[in-house]
Amino acid sequence: MKRRSRELRKLKDLLVKLCSMGAALTGIVFLFWILSEVAIRGGSALNWALVTETPPPPGGTGGGVAPAILGTVYMMALGALLGVPPGLLTGVYLSEFARGNRFGAIVRFMINMMMGVPSIIMGLFVYAVLVLTLGHFSGYAGGVALALLILPIVARTTEDMLALVPNTLRESALALGAARWRVTIGVVFRSAQSGLLTGVLLAVARVSGETAPLLFTSLNSPYWPQSLNQPTANLTTTIFNFAMSPYHSWQATAWGASLLITAAVLLVTILTRLMLQGSKR
Amino acid sequence: MSDTPIPISTTLRSPAAAETAPRSASEAAPASKISVRDLSFFYGEHQALYHNDVEIAPSTVTAIIGPSGCGKSTHIRAYNRIFELYGKDRATGAVLLDGENVLGPDVDVIELRRKVGMIFQKPTVFPQSVFENVAYGLRIHFRLSRAEMAERVEKALRAAALWDEVRDKLSQPGAALSGGQQQRLCMARALAVEPEVLLMDEPTSAIDPVATAKIEDTVQDLKASYTIVIVTHNMQQAARISDYTAFFYGGRVVEFGPTRQIFTKPNQRQTEDYITGRFG
Ligand SMILES: Nc1ncnc2c1ncn2[C@@H]1O[C@H](COP(=O)(O)OP(=O)(O)OP(=O)(O)O)[C@@H](O)[C@H]1O
Ligand SMILES: [Mg+2]
Numbered sequence: 001m002k003r004r005s006r007e008l009r010k011l012k013d014l015l016v017k018l019c020s021m022g023a024a025l026t027g028i029v030f031l032f033w034i035l036s037e038v039a040i041r042g043g044s045a046l047n048w049a050l051v052t053e054t055p056p057p058p059g060g061t062g063g064g065v066a067p068a069i070l071g072t073v074y075m076m077a078l079g080a081l082l083g084v085p086p087g088l089l090t091g092v093y094l095s096e097f098a099r100g101n102r103f104g105a106i107v108r109f110m111i112n113m114m115m116g117v118p119s120i121i122m123g124l125f126v127y128a129v130l131v132l133t134l135g136h137f138s139g140y141a142g143g144v145a146l147a148l149l150i151l152p153i154v155a156r157t158t159e160d161m162l163a164l165v166p167n168t169l170r171e172s173a174l175a176l177g178a179a180r181w182r183v184t185i186g187v188v189f190r191s192a193q194s195g196l197l198t199g200v201l202l203a204v205a206r207v208s209g210e211t212a213p214l215l216f217t218s219l220n221s222p223y224w225p226q227s228l229n230q231p232t233a234n235l236t237t238t239i240f241n242f243a244m245s246p247y248h249s250w251q252a253t254a255w256g257a258s259l260l261i262t263a264a265v266l267l268v269t270i271l272t273r274l275m276l277q278g279s280k281r
Numbered sequence: 282m283s284d285t286p287i288p289i290s291t292t293l294r295s296p297a298a299a300e301t302a303p304r305s306a307s308e309a310a311p312a313s314k315i316s317v318r319d320l321s322f323f324y325g326e327h328q329a330l331y332h333n334d335v336e337i338a339p340s341t342v343t344a345i346i347g348p349s350g351c352g353k354s355t356h357i358r359a360y361n362r363i364f365e366l367y368g369k370d371r372a373t374g375a376v377l378l379d380g381e382n383v384l385g386p387d388v389d390v391i392e393l394r395r396k397v398g399m400i401f402q403k404p405t406v407f408p409q410s411v412f413e414n415v416a417y418g419l420r421i422h423f424r425l426s427r428a429e430m431a432e433r434v435e436k437a438l439r440a441a442a443l444w445d446e447v448r449d450k451l452s453q454p455g456a457a458l459s460g461g462q463q464q465r466l467c468m469a470r471a472l473a474v475e476p477e478v479l480l481m482d483e484p485t486s487a488i489d490p491v492a493t494a495k496i497e498d499t500v501q502d503l504k505a506s507y508t509i510v511i512v513t514h515n516m517q518q519a520a521r522i523s524d525y526t527a528f529f530y531g532g533r534v535v536e537f538g539p540t541r542q543i544f545t546k547p548n549q550r551q552t553e554d555y556i557t558g559r560f561g
Binding site for chain 1: 363471474
């Protein structure tokens with residue numbers, strides 16, 4: 001038997017190590033590039049008016065995206081309200097009641113499929129079902145589209161988080177005579193508390209940057225949102241519209257709005273990290 | 282097994298009552314707290330227990346010993362039907378608690394589990410305060426005023442010999458206690474609902490010798506009012522605290538009798554080999 005050269009093996013080791021490190025670095029470089037671009041361009045558009053005033057007329061200067069901020073918050077709240085509870089319950093079902101059963105496996109598969117559906121398709125679906133039947137674009141339709149994106153993410157993270165709770169904990173509660181629902185809510189949920197909250201926040205943060213599902217549902221509007229039953233201003237579509245416009249002032253406003261949304265998502269992500277670390281100790 | 286020979290004679294208690302207690306099933310029927318009759322158990326297709334028969338007298342400590350994987354945990358997990366958490370597992374035969382078959386279809390499982398408490402190998406403290414941990418079972422089974430609740434929690438903590446150590450820490454998280462304290466907290470939690478039977482599955486295998494000694498003392502104190510079944514890998518422990526011992530092997534009850542007899546003159550060769558550490 002011929003022995004393989006030790007030098008060659010070491011060289012291969014080194015090569016693989018360098019390649020993977022290089023790939024990782026490339027990713028990080030791009031992240032910082034994006035962040036700095038957004039920070040610099042958005043930073044120069046940042047002022048008090050950006051977060052307090054309505055958008056300027058085409059070609060005009062000044063103004064802000066205050067209605068869009070409000071509209072995004074409203075629709076995200078509606079999306080979370082509609083999407084999080086069924087997501088949590090689906091996760092509970094999968095983890096607590098459907099381990100190893102056939103229907104559970106089907107549901108799990110569907111949830112994974114649903115997570116993979118492009119968000120623009122979700123938008124189109126809600127357009128066909130809600131916008132066309134109601135006859136107009138609305139914030140409600142936007143909220144529903146966001147909810148459909150939030151639901152599967154929350155279901156998945158919930159199942160994963162509950163699966164981390166050791167079975168002996170469930171058994172101890174059952175052994176005291178607790179009914180299944182009581183064990184789930186009082187012991188399993190409580191144990192997974194911070195993980196569940198993290199999952200929900202991350203799902204919301206992720207979906208808050210979606211544009212496609214809103215394009216066909218809430219559309220956009222330059223006005224303060226009076227009711228969600230009409231086209232509703234929102235940040236992502238505003239960025240889309242303003243960035244594509246020929247006006248420099250609008251383009252600057254788009255960068256400002258981008259900075260706001262990026263900062264918000266980053267903040268939520270960091271907060272949840274801290275929360276998770278805090279609870280692990 | 283342990284490599285030092287076990288000084289059985291010095292560790293053995295003398296359960297005078299135990300040796301005169303009636304043994305055969307027919308004689309023992311009225312005296313037994315638990316009668317296991319022809320219990321077999323299946324994990325799906327895999328049979329883990331074969332025709333177990335055991336008679337457990339009230340106010341005694343019964344030790345279950347045997348090599349790893351012989352079915353000790355499986356056996357006691359049938360007593361409170363905790364195995365039902367997992368769909369495909371099933372038990373056949375009967376486990377009579379005061380004459381009533383707990384495996385029967387009409388049994389109120391919640392009430393059964395109030396009467397038959399269980400302590401697990403590793404402490405399983407709930408993510409709540411010390412007080413709420415003990416109150417957990419009480420809230421399930423009883424409607425109590427605040428004062429009554431506080432009283433019963435204290436009583437349970439005293440019974441588990443933990444009160445003096447935690448009286449100032451009742452509102453702290455249970456997880457902040459030491460491992461040994463956590464295990465006694467679990468005992469207090471189980472005792473709070475005033476069960477009649479206490480099942481313990483290697484309750485001291487994850488904690489240090491001092492904490493183990495405390496739990497063994499507690500078991501001795503509890504014996505007067507509870508029927509205790511304890512699974513252990515520790516022969517000295519079995520000899521120290523139990524009145525009866527069942528030796529399991531390959532899912533069968535190889536030998537069952539007074540602890541003194543099992544440890545000094547076992548009838549079965551296998552039992553003797555296991556106890557003296559010749560296999561396992
Ligand atoms: N959930 C399960 N599914 C399938 N088989 C199992 C399961 N749990 C235990 N078994 C099998 O049943 C048999 C008895 O297991 P059991 O846990 O009762 O043994 P034990 O005597 O308690 O062992 P130990 O001393 O290691 O705790 C073993 O062969 C084991 O592999
Ligand atoms: Mg076991």
